[in-house]
Amino acid sequence: MNAVRTIRLRVQLAGGHTHEVALAEDAAELRALFAALASPTSRDLIQLPLQEGTVACTFRADQVVSVISEPPVLVQPHATGGAQPIIIRRAHYMAIDDFLSPAEHADMLVLAVASEEQFETGTVAGDTAGHRQNLVIPRFGDSAHARMLQNRLLVWYPLLARTLGVPVVPLSGVESQLTAARSRQFYKVHADESPTCPRELSCIYYVHRQPRGFAGGELRLYDCIEEDGERRAAATFESVEPISNRMVVFRSAEFHEAMPVRCPSGEFADSRFAVTTWLHRAAQPDPDTRLGWGHFRGGVVAPQFVGLPVAAGGGG
Amino acid sequence: MIYTVFCTIADDAAQWRSELLEYSWGRVRQPGELVRLTAVAPGEPLPRQRLARVVATSCWSPHPYTGDSYPPYNTAAALLEWLFTERIDGTILLVRPDSVFRASVETEVGPGQARATAWPALPDNGSGVSGSEHFGLGPNLAFLENFCVDCRLALPPVTLPVLIHASDLRRMAARWLELMSIIRAEMAAGVDGKSDRVADMAYAIAAAEARIAHAVTDLGVDTGAGPSQAVLIHYGQPIESADGDSVWNQHLYQPWTSVDPGRASSGSGHEVLALLEEYCARRAAGGDHAMLRPRRRPGVRVGRVLDRTLLEIPGRSDTLSLNPSAAAIWELCDGKLDLADLQGRLENRFQLAPGALGGSLQSVIDQLHNVGALDLEPA
Numbered sequence: 001m002n003a004v005r006t007i008r009l010r011v012q013l014a015g016g017h018t019h020e021v022a023l024a025e026d027a028a029e030l031r032a033l034f035a036a037l038a039s040p041t042s043r044d045l046i047q048l049p050l051q052e053g054t055v056a057c058t059f060r061a062d063q064v065v066s067v068i069s070e071p072p073v074l075v076q077p078h079a080t081g082g083a084q085p086i087i088i089r090r091a092h093y094m095a096i097d098d099f100l101s102p103a104e105h106a107d108m109l110v111l112a113v114a115s116e117e118q119f120e121t122g123t124v125a126g127d128t129a130g131h132r133q134n135l136v137i138p139r140f141g142d143s144a145h146a147r148m149l150q151n152r153l154l155v156w157y158p159l160l161a162r163t164l165g166v167p168v169v170p171l172s173g174v175e176s177q178l179t180a181a182r183s184r185q186f187y188k189v190h191a192d193e194s195p196t197c198p199r200e201l202s203c204i205y206y207v208h209r210q211p212r213g214f215a216g217g218e219l220r221l222y223d224c225i226e227e228d229g230e231r232r233a234a235a236t237f238e239s240v241e242p243i244s245n246r247m248v249v250f251r252s253a254e255f256h257e258a259m260p261v262r263c264p265s266g267e268f269a270d271s272r273f274a275v276t277t278w279l280h281r282a283a284q285p286d287p288d289t290r291l292g293w294g295h296f297r298g299g300v301v302a303p304q305f306v307g308l309p310v311a312a313g314g315g316g
Numbered sequence: 317m318i319y320t321v322f323c324t325i326a327d328d329a330a331q332w333r334s335e336l337l338e339y340s341w342g343r344v345r346q347p348g349e350l351v352r353l354t355a356v357a358p359g360e361p362l363p364r365q366r367l368a369r370v371v372a373t374s375c376w377s378p379h380p381y382t383g384d385s386y387p388p389y390n391t392a393a394a395l396l397e398w399l400f401t402e403r404i405d406g407t408i409l410l411v412r413p414d415s416v417f418r419a420s421v422e423t424e425v426g427p428g429q430a431r432a433t434a435w436p437a438l439p440d441n442g443s444g445v446s447g448s449e450h451f452g453l454g455p456n457l458a459f460l461e462n463f464c465v466d467c468r469l470a471l472p473p474v475t476l477p478v479l480i481h482a483s484d485l486r487r488m489a490a491r492w493l494e495l496m497s498i499i500r501a502e503m504a505a506g507v508d509g510k511s512d513r514v515a516d517m518a519y520a521i522a523a524a525e526a527r528i529a530h531a532v533t534d535l536g537v538d539t540g541a542g543p544s545q546a547v548l549i550h551y552g553q554p555i556e557s558a559d560g561d562s563v564w565n566q567h568l569y570q571p572w573t574s575v576d577p578g579r580a581s582s583g584s585g586h587e588v589l590a591l592l593e594e595y596c597a598r599r600a601a602g603g604d605h606a607m608l609r610p611r612r613r614p615g616v617r618v619g620r621v622l623d624r625t626l627l628e629i630p631g632r633s634d635t636l637s638l639n640p641s642a643a644a645i646w647e648l649c650d651g652k653l654d655l656a657d658l659q660g661r662l663e664n665r666f667q668l669a670p671g672a673l674g675g676s677l678q679s680v681i682d683q684l685h686n687v688g689a690l691d692l693e694p695a
Contacts (some may be wrong), residue, residue, distance in 0.1 A: 096400075098487045101525035103465045148463075154381065155494045158374060159397055293463060295382055295501040302380030304357055 005090075009033070010068040011048065019057055021048050025090065030073065036061035072236055088234045091221035091254045092164050095240060096156070099205060099247035104148060108207050109244075111145050112178060112273040119180055122187070134185045134258070140275065141176035149277055150174045151292030153203055153247075157279065158305050160201065160249050168305040169200055171298040172282035174291050180271040181217055183263035189222060189233050192252040192278060199252035200281040204274050206242040213270025214263040217242045222255040231255075242272055252278060317406035318348035318424055319482070321398075322413045323391040325355050325375070326363050332571035333413045338367050339595045340416035342608075342694025344547075347422065348407075353394035366608060367694055373397045376493070384500050388515035392493035399486040408485050411477045414566055415536065415550040416591055418584075427481045430528055432474035433536040433546070435516055451521060459502045463495075464521065471520040472530035475513075477548050479535060484528045492522040539585040555585035564589055572596045601656040608692040610658070610681050611651030616689050629688045636687060645680050649690055655681065 005025045011033065012018050023030045032046050042061040050057050073088075100108065119135035140146050153160075153174075161168045181187075192202045204219065218241060223234040233255035240248050250256065263270050282289065282299055289299025320341060324330035334352055341350050350368040355375040362370050376393035378385045398404065407424040425431060450457045451464075451471050461467050495518035503514075523530060537546035540553050554565040558581040569575075574596055577589035617628040625643035627636040638646055644665070648658050659673050684690040 098526075101465070101491065102527055103469075103525060107465045148465075151463075152490060152494060155490050155497075156396075158380065159400065162374075163401070291381075293498065295498060297381050297383075302378075304375040305380060307358055 005071065007073055008070045012065045012067075013059055014063045014065055019048060019050060021050060023048075025073070032061070033064060033067050034073070036064040037067060088223045088225050088236065090223050091238065091250060091256070093221050093238070093240065093248055093250040093254070094160060094163055096247040096249070097243065098245055099152070100149075100245055105207065105245045108145055108149075108205075108275070109209065109273070111143075112180065112207060112271075113209075113269045115178065116180075116268045119178075122179065130188075131190070132187045134187055135180040135182065135271075137178040140178040141174065141277075143176075146176040146178075146275065146277070147293055149203075149205055149275055150176065151296065153249075153277055153279070154292050154296050154298060156249075157201075157298075161305075164201070164249070164251060166200070166251060167307075168301050170282040170285040170289075170300050171200070171279055171291060172198065172286070172289060173280045175199075175278045175280060177276045179274050179276060180268070181214075181258060181261040181274075182268065182271050183214075183266060184260055186260040187258040189220075189255055189257045191231075191255050198281050198283070199278040201249055201279045202252045202254075202256075203247060203249045203277040203279070205247045205277070206244055207273045207275070208242070208244045208271070209269055210244065212244070213265050213267065214261045214272050216259050217261040217272040218259045219248060220257040220259060221250060222257070224253075224255060242274070318346070318409055318421060319351055319404065319406060320346055320348060320409045320411060320421075321351045321353060321395070322411050322415075323353040323355070323373075323394045324413045325387070325390065326360060328571075329567075330354075330413060331363055332569075333566070334363070334365060334368065335571075336592060336595055337411070337413060337416055338365055339598075340418070340591055342367050343591075344417045344420040345694060346417060346420040348409075351398070353391075353398055355390040355394060366692065371398055371402075379497060379500075382497060382501055384497070384504070386496065386500055386514070389493060389496060391515070392489055392496065392518075395485060396489035396493060399482055399489060404482045404486075406482055407479060408482050409477060409479050410485070411536075411548055412550055412552070414552055415477070415548045416588055417548055418587060419547040421479065421535075421547055423479075425479050425481055427483050428529065430478065430480040430484055430523070430530045431533040431535065432472070432478040432480075432530045433476065433534075434532045435473050435475035435520075437513070438471060438473040438516075438520065451524070453517065457499070457517075460499075460521070463498050464525065466525070469521075469524040471517075471524050472532075474520065474523075474530045474532060475516045475536075477536040478530070479533075480528070480530075484526070488519075488522040488526040488528060491525060492518050495521050537584055539580075539582060539588055541582075541584065543583060549584045549588055551585070551588045555580050555582070555589060557581050572599055598654075598656060601659070608694065609651050609654045610649040610685070610690045610692055612646065612649050613689055613691050627689050631688060636689065642680050642684075645677060646684065646689070649681075649684075651691075651693055 006022050007025050007030060008022050010018055010020050029048055036042055036046060040062055044061045045058055046061055047056050047058045115137060118137050122132050122134045122136040158168050193199045218239045220237040220239050222237040225232050225234050261272050286299035287297055289297060291298040322337060324334055338350060352365055352368040352370045353373050354362060354370055356372050357375055362372050373394035374397060376389035377387050379389055409421055450460055450467050451469060496514055499514050499518060534544060534546045536548040536550055537544035538553060539549060539551050539555050551566055554562040557563045557579050563579045564575055575589045575593050577586050577593055580586040580589050615630045619626040623640055625638040629636060648661060659677050663670060663673055685692055
């Protein structure tokens, strides 16, 4: 899970005074500082905790001259008035290591390597040239290996939803792809959800040979700018290593990118393999929807998960 | 750090079992933390415990996808949720809620060093024998071939209580829960076979698949079994007399009615009833605090002005003023006397009738504990 980051700030005030402070990225003081920069006429008071909270520094909002943040906190003023800042919403994810048992994991690798001839070039809706270069087995979801992953994911699903800060929803189906990223292959920034594709959660299971025959291939999860009903990827991101037998789960609406792979051997077996599974939310509950191995009816939400409190701010 | 963990729901029967387990845990001075994972519905109040930390977990019985009611789902699901959410690191002593300590477990285990109680009844010849079909569980469980990559693994013939590193339990908890669901669903679908001990079978398979070896050790014993040095006693079966009559049955027990340990035939059954009788007596004498010894918290500064006793408590900006009665209680809180002892001494000192101080004494102790002036330690 990605934890709440600590942001180191250097706050410059009118008259040349500076203060250094570390704040949690969701701290109200952080928001107040950037609001002050965006509203230079505000005479509200801002109070910063200094020296581990033993000292407080209080000043008027209109005294803030600049704020240097590390890591960067991006703030964009509204185009309309310039009064309200937009704090970027952070992408949340969960990484589950040792997701499958050693034998299941080994079996998945054997299958991926042995399926070389079934892979085809991955495509992107809208034919965005140069956006995606990798290989894919698109109808992987019917295989026993995909069902094994799907079934295990369904066991995790209520916990995943709660930790990611989303409600448990009725599912209409589960979709799986097996992908292989060879040397110089990548998938540029995109989100998996679209108005026509009701994907709720994206779940990427990594598998590769040991020792790893490639470099790169990290998953980047981008912070998101939400403005005037539009969403776009921010420049800031968190990087997740594609460790074999690791499952990474995030909301399908999150912007993400698979970084280019460098594979010196050029062998297919040294590719970065991944099984991507998407949980689809149902428009209407359907008690007959059976998922995974077929035992699980995921088309309705069990009473104990209806209205379940979700982690504040997404938990991640 | 050893986490003693047990999983329950939040009903009255679970409450008295939890209290008795908690009392025995404190009585043997088991090191570490006692954690009660409690499956509750959203908004359902959490039960209270004196020594155990109570953690709310999601309810998995009935199963959210199959509707099957089977309480062990709650155990695996609660562990999965707790281990993942709190990122627990250390040794887990996983015990049944209907068990009691007779001695403490002092040894921690690392990853790959799990120990557990023997389960001699593991079906067929699966016990530790690799290469058998269907994990050696017999043809009734042949359906496992469809859901397991390698059904020739040797199963560890073990059951709870288990001593296991948190990282190992974290690796297998989801599979344990999944396997229970599969086995129960397949058996309900018409596969002929016994469905009891499904939780144990699923645990053994999940452990074998995760390659977590379990050394068999003398951790737990059932009340009906012979002599044992096990540190925990499980009272899942009725306790019988020498004549074979049922002397005591947990499912019929009304808390906290008196019991007669002398009628139990077995040593361990006798021990459980003696412990229960002891706890009933302490509970009657000292109410909710029967198992606790209050101790003045280190760092609290004491001053006196006229007849008032003033306490400066670290972390509090105000000063607490005690009247003479509260001060008399405070001075006796040395960590050696439990509440019943305190009550007796104070009633003698002030020449009060036995029992006259019960409620007010408990109230003062609660208040002093709540403001951080006292620690409550297991008696």
